[in-house]
Amino acid sequence: MVYRLLALDIDGTLLKSNFKIDRSTREAIRYVKKKGVYVTLATGRNFPSAKKIAKELKLDSILITHNGALIASSIDEPLYERRISAEQVRRIVEVIEPYDAHIRLLHERYALGNQVQQKSQLIAKMTMGVGDPLFYPVTFTDHLSDHLETKPMSVPKIDVQFFNAEEQEEAYHQLMDEVEDIDVTASTRCGFEIIPKSVNKASGLQFLGKHLGISMKEMVAVGDFVNDLEMIRHAGLGVAMGNAPEEVQQAADWVTRSNDQHGLEYMVREVFRKQMKMQIELPVER
Known part of the structure:
Protein backbone atom coordinates (compact mmCIF):
# COMPACT_ATOMS: atom_id res chain seq x y z
CA MET A 1 0.00 0.00 0.00
CA ARG A 82 -20.09 20.81 14.21
CA ARG A 83 -21.12 22.53 17.41
CA ILE A 84 -22.67 21.70 20.76
CA SER A 85 -25.81 23.82 20.86
CA ALA A 86 -26.19 26.65 23.34
CA GLU A 87 -28.92 24.70 25.13
CA GLN A 88 -26.72 21.61 25.39
CA VAL A 89 -23.80 23.71 26.66
CA ARG A 90 -26.00 25.18 29.36
CA ARG A 91 -27.24 21.74 30.44
CA ILE A 92 -23.72 20.24 30.45
CA VAL A 93 -22.49 23.07 32.68
CA GLU A 94 -25.44 22.58 35.05
CA VAL A 95 -24.52 18.89 35.40
CA ILE A 96 -20.78 19.39 35.95
CA GLU A 97 -20.67 22.62 37.95
CA PRO A 98 -21.56 21.00 41.31
CA TYR A 99 -18.46 18.79 41.03
CA ASP A 100 -14.90 19.81 41.90
CA ALA A 101 -13.96 20.37 38.29
CA HIS A 102 -12.52 22.97 35.97
CA ILE A 103 -14.65 23.54 32.86
CA ARG A 104 -13.55 25.24 29.66
CA LEU A 105 -15.96 26.06 26.86
CA LEU A 106 -13.74 26.05 23.79
CA HIS A 107 -14.97 28.33 21.04
CA GLU A 108 -12.76 28.46 17.94
CA ARG A 109 -11.67 32.00 18.82
CA TYR A 110 -11.67 32.08 22.62
CA ALA A 111 -12.42 30.05 25.75
CA LEU A 112 -14.57 30.62 28.81
CA GLY A 113 -13.81 28.78 32.04
CA ASN A 114 -15.01 28.62 35.62
CA GLN A 115 -12.86 29.70 38.54
CA VAL A 116 -11.61 26.78 40.62
CA GLN A 117 -10.47 26.58 44.21
CA GLN A 118 -6.99 27.91 44.80
CA LYS A 119 -5.63 24.48 45.74
CA SER A 120 -6.65 23.22 42.30
CA GLN A 121 -5.82 26.31 40.27
CA LEU A 122 -2.18 25.40 39.65
CA ILE A 123 -3.14 21.90 38.52
CA ALA A 124 -5.76 23.30 36.16
CA LYS A 125 -3.27 25.70 34.61
CA MET A 126 -0.69 22.94 34.21
CA THR A 127 -3.02 20.42 32.64
CA MET A 128 -5.30 22.64 30.57
CA GLY A 129 -3.24 25.74 29.86
CA VAL A 130 -0.39 24.12 27.97
CA GLY A 131 -0.39 25.13 24.34
CA ASP A 132 -2.91 27.95 24.61
CA PRO A 133 -1.34 30.71 22.53
CA LEU A 134 -1.52 34.27 23.79
CA PHE A 135 -3.80 35.19 20.89
CA TYR A 136 -6.40 32.66 22.09
CA PRO A 137 -7.96 34.53 25.04
CA VAL A 138 -9.28 32.60 28.03
CA THR A 139 -11.76 34.34 30.33
CA PHE A 140 -12.80 33.05 33.75
CA THR A 141 -16.06 33.56 35.62
CA ASP A 142 -17.20 32.46 39.08
CA HIS A 143 -20.38 30.79 37.87
CA LEU A 144 -20.54 29.58 34.29
CA SER A 145 -24.24 28.78 34.44
CA ASP A 146 -25.10 32.35 35.48
CA HIS A 147 -22.91 33.72 32.69
CA LEU A 148 -24.61 31.52 30.10
CA GLU A 149 -28.05 32.75 31.13
CA THR A 150 -27.24 36.17 29.69
CA LYS A 151 -24.54 35.20 27.16
CA PRO A 152 -25.29 31.75 25.69
CA MET A 153 -22.50 29.95 23.82
CA SER A 154 -22.41 27.28 21.15
CA VAL A 155 -18.99 25.61 20.94
CA PRO A 156 -17.20 22.77 19.09
CA LYS A 157 -15.83 21.24 22.30
CA ILE A 158 -15.88 21.39 26.09
CA ASP A 159 -12.92 20.32 28.22
CA VAL A 160 -13.39 19.24 31.83
CA GLN A 161 -10.59 18.68 34.35
CA PHE A 162 -11.42 16.71 37.50
CA PHE A 163 -9.51 16.48 40.75
CA ASN A 164 -11.24 13.35 42.04
CA ALA A 165 -11.49 10.11 40.03
CA GLU A 166 -14.77 9.06 41.65
CA GLU A 167 -16.39 12.39 40.81
CA GLN A 168 -15.13 12.10 37.25
CA GLU A 169 -16.78 8.71 36.86
CA GLU A 170 -20.02 9.91 38.45
CA ALA A 171 -20.16 13.03 36.28
CA TYR A 172 -19.56 10.96 33.14
CA HIS A 173 -22.52 8.68 33.83
CA GLN A 174 -24.75 11.61 34.75
CA LEU A 175 -23.90 13.35 31.48
CA MET A 176 -24.63 10.23 29.45
CA ASP A 177 -28.00 9.85 31.20
CA GLU A 178 -29.12 13.47 31.07
CA VAL A 179 -27.67 15.09 27.92
CA GLU A 180 -28.47 13.84 24.43
CA ASP A 181 -26.46 14.03 21.20
CA ILE A 182 -23.00 14.31 22.74
CA ASP A 183 -19.98 12.04 22.95
CA VAL A 184 -17.33 12.02 25.65
CA THR A 185 -13.70 11.14 25.01
CA ALA A 186 -10.37 11.92 26.68
CA SER A 187 -6.86 13.10 25.89
CA THR A 188 -5.63 13.02 29.50
CA ARG A 189 -6.07 10.61 32.38
CA CYS A 190 -7.78 13.07 34.73
CA GLY A 191 -10.42 14.68 32.56
CA PHE A 192 -12.64 14.32 29.56
CA GLU A 193 -13.68 16.16 26.42
CA ILE A 194 -17.27 16.65 25.29
CA ILE A 195 -17.99 16.88 21.57
CA PRO A 196 -21.05 16.63 19.31
CA LYS A 197 -22.44 13.14 18.74
CA SER A 198 -20.57 11.02 16.15
Whole structure:
Protein backbone atom coordinates (compact mmCIF):
# COMPACT_ATOMS: atom_id res chain seq x y z
CA MET A 1 0.00 0.00 0.00
CA VAL A 2 1.20 3.50 -0.86
CA TYR A 3 0.33 5.91 1.93
CA ARG A 4 -0.55 9.41 0.77
CA LEU A 5 -1.57 11.14 4.01
CA LEU A 6 0.00 11.29 7.47
CA ALA A 7 -2.23 12.45 10.35
CA LEU A 8 -0.52 13.34 13.62
CA ASP A 9 -1.88 13.90 17.08
CA ILE A 10 -0.05 16.70 18.91
CA ASP A 11 0.25 16.11 22.66
CA GLY A 12 2.04 12.88 23.54
CA THR A 13 2.76 12.19 19.87
CA LEU A 14 4.26 15.12 18.03
CA LEU A 15 5.41 16.82 21.23
CA LYS A 16 7.82 15.38 23.75
CA SER A 17 6.95 15.38 27.46
CA ASN A 18 8.55 18.82 27.76
CA PHE A 19 6.13 20.06 25.06
CA LYS A 20 8.91 20.62 22.55
CA ILE A 21 9.26 19.23 19.02
CA ASP A 22 12.47 17.29 18.52
CA ARG A 23 14.71 18.22 15.60
CA SER A 24 14.55 14.68 14.21
CA THR A 25 10.76 14.89 14.23
CA ARG A 26 10.85 18.12 12.25
CA GLU A 27 13.19 16.52 9.73
CA ALA A 28 10.95 13.46 9.39
CA ILE A 29 7.91 15.63 8.68
CA ARG A 30 9.88 17.69 6.20
CA TYR A 31 10.98 14.47 4.48
CA VAL A 32 7.50 12.99 3.95
CA LYS A 33 6.10 16.37 2.91
CA LYS A 34 8.86 16.76 0.32
CA LYS A 35 7.97 13.31 -1.05
CA GLY A 36 4.40 14.42 -1.70
CA VAL A 37 2.70 13.00 1.40
CA TYR A 38 -0.05 15.25 2.77
CA VAL A 39 0.73 15.92 6.44
CA THR A 40 -2.02 17.15 8.75
CA LEU A 41 -2.61 17.51 12.48
CA ALA A 42 -5.54 15.68 14.11
CA THR A 43 -5.89 17.05 17.61
CA GLY A 44 -8.19 17.80 20.49
CA ARG A 45 -6.63 21.25 20.72
CA ASN A 46 -8.42 24.39 19.66
CA PHE A 47 -7.79 25.67 16.13
CA PRO A 48 -5.49 28.62 17.01
CA SER A 49 -3.25 26.35 19.09
CA ALA A 50 -3.04 23.72 16.34
CA LYS A 51 -2.41 26.41 13.72
CA LYS A 52 0.50 27.69 15.79
CA ILE A 53 2.08 24.21 15.80
CA ALA A 54 1.42 23.84 12.07
CA LYS A 55 3.18 27.12 11.31
CA GLU A 56 6.13 25.99 13.41
CA LEU A 57 6.36 22.90 11.20
CA LYS A 58 5.78 24.91 8.01
CA LEU A 59 2.54 23.05 7.28
CA ASP A 60 -0.16 24.84 5.31
CA SER A 61 -2.50 21.86 5.56
CA ILE A 62 -6.16 21.64 6.44
CA LEU A 63 -6.19 20.80 10.16
CA ILE A 64 -8.53 18.53 12.12
CA THR A 65 -9.08 20.29 15.46
CA HIS A 66 -11.42 20.16 18.46
CA ASN A 67 -11.34 16.33 18.06
CA GLY A 68 -12.86 16.58 14.58
CA ALA A 69 -15.52 19.22 15.29
CA LEU A 70 -13.65 21.92 13.35
CA ILE A 71 -11.70 21.22 10.14
CA ALA A 72 -10.04 24.19 8.50
CA SER A 73 -6.90 25.79 7.15
CA SER A 74 -8.28 29.23 8.00
CA ILE A 75 -10.41 30.09 11.01
CA ASP A 76 -12.50 32.41 8.84
CA GLU A 77 -13.36 29.73 6.28
CA PRO A 78 -13.85 26.35 7.99
CA LEU A 79 -14.20 23.38 5.68
CA TYR A 80 -16.37 21.60 8.25
CA GLU A 81 -17.76 22.41 11.69
CA ARG A 82 -20.09 20.81 14.21
CA ARG A 83 -21.12 22.53 17.41
CA ILE A 84 -22.67 21.70 20.76
CA SER A 85 -25.81 23.82 20.86
CA ALA A 86 -26.19 26.65 23.34
CA GLU A 87 -28.92 24.70 25.13
CA GLN A 88 -26.72 21.61 25.39
CA VAL A 89 -23.80 23.71 26.66
CA ARG A 90 -26.00 25.18 29.36
CA ARG A 91 -27.24 21.74 30.44
CA ILE A 92 -23.72 20.24 30.45
CA VAL A 93 -22.49 23.07 32.68
CA GLU A 94 -25.44 22.58 35.05
CA VAL A 95 -24.52 18.89 35.40
CA ILE A 96 -20.78 19.39 35.95
CA GLU A 97 -20.67 22.62 37.95
CA PRO A 98 -21.56 21.00 41.31
CA TYR A 99 -18.46 18.79 41.03
CA ASP A 100 -14.90 19.81 41.90
CA ALA A 101 -13.96 20.37 38.29
CA HIS A 102 -12.52 22.97 35.97
CA ILE A 103 -14.65 23.54 32.86
CA ARG A 104 -13.55 25.24 29.66
CA LEU A 105 -15.96 26.06 26.86
CA LEU A 106 -13.74 26.05 23.79
CA HIS A 107 -14.97 28.33 21.04
CA GLU A 108 -12.76 28.46 17.94
CA ARG A 109 -11.67 32.00 18.82
CA TYR A 110 -11.67 32.08 22.62
CA ALA A 111 -12.42 30.05 25.75
CA LEU A 112 -14.57 30.62 28.81
CA GLY A 113 -13.81 28.78 32.04
CA ASN A 114 -15.01 28.62 35.62
CA GLN A 115 -12.86 29.70 38.54
CA VAL A 116 -11.61 26.78 40.62
CA GLN A 117 -10.47 26.58 44.21
CA GLN A 118 -6.99 27.91 44.80
CA LYS A 119 -5.63 24.48 45.74
CA SER A 120 -6.65 23.22 42.30
CA GLN A 121 -5.82 26.31 40.27
CA LEU A 122 -2.18 25.40 39.65
CA ILE A 123 -3.14 21.90 38.52
CA ALA A 124 -5.76 23.30 36.16
CA LYS A 125 -3.27 25.70 34.61
CA MET A 126 -0.69 22.94 34.21
CA THR A 127 -3.02 20.42 32.64
CA MET A 128 -5.30 22.64 30.57
CA GLY A 129 -3.24 25.74 29.86
CA VAL A 130 -0.39 24.12 27.97
CA GLY A 131 -0.39 25.13 24.34
CA ASP A 132 -2.91 27.95 24.61
CA PRO A 133 -1.34 30.71 22.53
CA LEU A 134 -1.52 34.27 23.79
CA PHE A 135 -3.80 35.19 20.89
CA TYR A 136 -6.40 32.66 22.09
CA PRO A 137 -7.96 34.53 25.04
CA VAL A 138 -9.28 32.60 28.03
CA THR A 139 -11.76 34.34 30.33
CA PHE A 140 -12.80 33.05 33.75
CA THR A 141 -16.06 33.56 35.62
CA ASP A 142 -17.20 32.46 39.08
CA HIS A 143 -20.38 30.79 37.87
CA LEU A 144 -20.54 29.58 34.29
CA SER A 145 -24.24 28.78 34.44
CA ASP A 146 -25.10 32.35 35.48
CA HIS A 147 -22.91 33.72 32.69
CA LEU A 148 -24.61 31.52 30.10
CA GLU A 149 -28.05 32.75 31.13
CA THR A 150 -27.24 36.17 29.69
CA LYS A 151 -24.54 35.20 27.16
CA PRO A 152 -25.29 31.75 25.69
CA MET A 153 -22.50 29.95 23.82
CA SER A 154 -22.41 27.28 21.15
CA VAL A 155 -18.99 25.61 20.94
CA PRO A 156 -17.20 22.77 19.09
CA LYS A 157 -15.83 21.24 22.30
CA ILE A 158 -15.88 21.39 26.09
CA ASP A 159 -12.92 20.32 28.22
CA VAL A 160 -13.39 19.24 31.83
CA GLN A 161 -10.59 18.68 34.35
CA PHE A 162 -11.42 16.71 37.50
CA PHE A 163 -9.51 16.48 40.75
CA ASN A 164 -11.24 13.35 42.04
CA ALA A 165 -11.49 10.11 40.03
CA GLU A 166 -14.77 9.06 41.65
CA GLU A 167 -16.39 12.39 40.81
CA GLN A 168 -15.13 12.10 37.25
CA GLU A 169 -16.78 8.71 36.86
CA GLU A 170 -20.02 9.91 38.45
CA ALA A 171 -20.16 13.03 36.28
CA TYR A 172 -19.56 10.96 33.14
CA HIS A 173 -22.52 8.68 33.83
CA GLN A 174 -24.75 11.61 34.75
CA LEU A 175 -23.90 13.35 31.48
CA MET A 176 -24.63 10.23 29.45
CA ASP A 177 -28.00 9.85 31.20
CA GLU A 178 -29.12 13.47 31.07
CA VAL A 179 -27.67 15.09 27.92
CA GLU A 180 -28.47 13.84 24.43
CA ASP A 181 -26.46 14.03 21.20
CA ILE A 182 -23.00 14.31 22.74
CA ASP A 183 -19.98 12.04 22.95
CA VAL A 184 -17.33 12.02 25.65
CA THR A 185 -13.70 11.14 25.01
CA ALA A 186 -10.37 11.92 26.68
CA SER A 187 -6.86 13.10 25.89
CA THR A 188 -5.63 13.02 29.50
CA ARG A 189 -6.07 10.61 32.38
CA CYS A 190 -7.78 13.07 34.73
CA GLY A 191 -10.42 14.68 32.56
CA PHE A 192 -12.64 14.32 29.56
CA GLU A 193 -13.68 16.16 26.42
CA ILE A 194 -17.27 16.65 25.29
CA ILE A 195 -17.99 16.88 21.57
CA PRO A 196 -21.05 16.63 19.31
CA LYS A 197 -22.44 13.14 18.74
CA SER A 198 -20.57 11.02 16.15
CA VAL A 199 -17.72 13.51 15.90
CA ASN A 200 -14.19 12.16 16.28
CA LYS A 201 -10.81 12.28 14.58
CA ALA A 202 -11.69 9.36 12.32
CA SER A 203 -14.78 11.08 10.95
CA GLY A 204 -12.65 14.18 10.49
CA LEU A 205 -10.06 12.22 8.51
CA GLN A 206 -12.77 10.63 6.39
CA PHE A 207 -14.19 14.07 5.57
CA LEU A 208 -10.75 15.46 4.77
CA GLY A 209 -9.92 12.41 2.66
CA LYS A 210 -13.02 12.88 0.51
CA HIS A 211 -12.07 16.52 0.03
CA LEU A 212 -8.53 15.58 -1.05
CA GLY A 213 -9.38 12.42 -2.97
CA ILE A 214 -7.51 10.18 -0.51
CA SER A 215 -9.09 7.02 0.91
CA MET A 216 -8.80 5.99 4.56
CA LYS A 217 -6.70 2.97 3.55
CA GLU A 218 -4.13 5.38 2.08
CA MET A 219 -3.70 7.15 5.43
CA VAL A 220 -1.33 6.68 8.36
CA ALA A 221 -2.74 7.96 11.67
CA VAL A 222 -0.54 8.32 14.75
CA GLY A 223 -1.77 8.94 18.30
CA ASP A 224 -1.28 8.16 21.96
CA PHE A 225 -4.59 8.29 23.85
CA VAL A 226 -8.27 7.37 23.92
CA ASN A 227 -9.39 10.20 21.63
CA ASP A 228 -7.07 8.73 18.96
CA LEU A 229 -8.62 5.26 19.04
CA GLU A 230 -11.10 5.69 16.20
CA MET A 231 -8.62 7.15 13.72
CA ILE A 232 -6.05 4.48 14.64
CA ARG A 233 -8.64 1.76 14.03
CA HIS A 234 -9.89 3.12 10.71
CA ALA A 235 -6.72 4.38 9.02
CA GLY A 236 -4.89 2.18 6.54
CA LEU A 237 -2.05 2.07 9.06
CA GLY A 238 -2.93 2.95 12.65
CA VAL A 239 0.12 3.70 14.75
CA ALA A 240 0.21 3.97 18.55
CA MET A 241 3.02 5.69 20.40
CA GLY A 242 5.04 3.65 22.87
CA ASN A 243 3.70 5.89 25.65
CA ALA A 244 0.08 5.10 24.74
CA PRO A 245 -2.06 3.06 27.18
CA GLU A 246 -2.55 -0.64 26.51
CA GLU A 247 -5.99 -0.33 24.90
CA VAL A 248 -4.65 2.12 22.32
CA GLN A 249 -1.63 -0.06 21.55
CA GLN A 250 -3.89 -3.10 21.19
CA ALA A 251 -6.02 -1.25 18.62
CA ALA A 252 -3.01 -0.22 16.52
CA ASP A 253 -1.51 -1.99 13.52
CA TRP A 254 1.93 -0.85 14.62
CA VAL A 255 3.44 0.46 17.85
CA THR A 256 6.39 2.81 17.61
CA ARG A 257 8.69 4.15 20.32
CA SER A 258 7.54 6.72 22.86
CA ASN A 259 7.37 10.46 22.22
CA ASP A 260 10.54 10.89 24.30
CA GLN A 261 12.37 8.21 22.29
CA HIS A 262 11.97 9.73 18.81
CA GLY A 263 8.93 7.54 18.16
CA LEU A 264 7.54 9.61 15.31
CA GLU A 265 10.87 9.87 13.52
CA TYR A 266 11.36 6.11 13.92
CA MET A 267 7.92 5.41 12.43
CA VAL A 268 8.60 7.62 9.41
CA ARG A 269 11.92 5.91 8.78
CA GLU A 270 10.42 2.44 9.05
CA VAL A 271 7.25 3.09 7.05
CA PHE A 272 7.70 5.96 4.62
CA ARG A 273 11.34 5.60 3.69
CA LYS A 274 10.79 1.93 2.92
CA GLN A 275 7.72 2.93 0.92
CA MET A 276 9.72 5.45 -1.10
CA LYS A 277 12.46 2.91 -1.68
CA MET A 278 9.94 0.35 -2.95
CA GLN A 279 8.42 2.90 -5.33
CA ILE A 280 11.86 3.68 -6.77
CA GLU A 281 12.73 0.00 -7.18
CA LEU A 282 9.43 -0.99 -8.90
CA PRO A 283 10.04 -1.92 -12.57
CA VAL A 284 8.52 0.37 -15.17
CA GLU A 285 5.77 -1.31 -17.22
CA ARG A 286 6.18 -1.06 -21.00
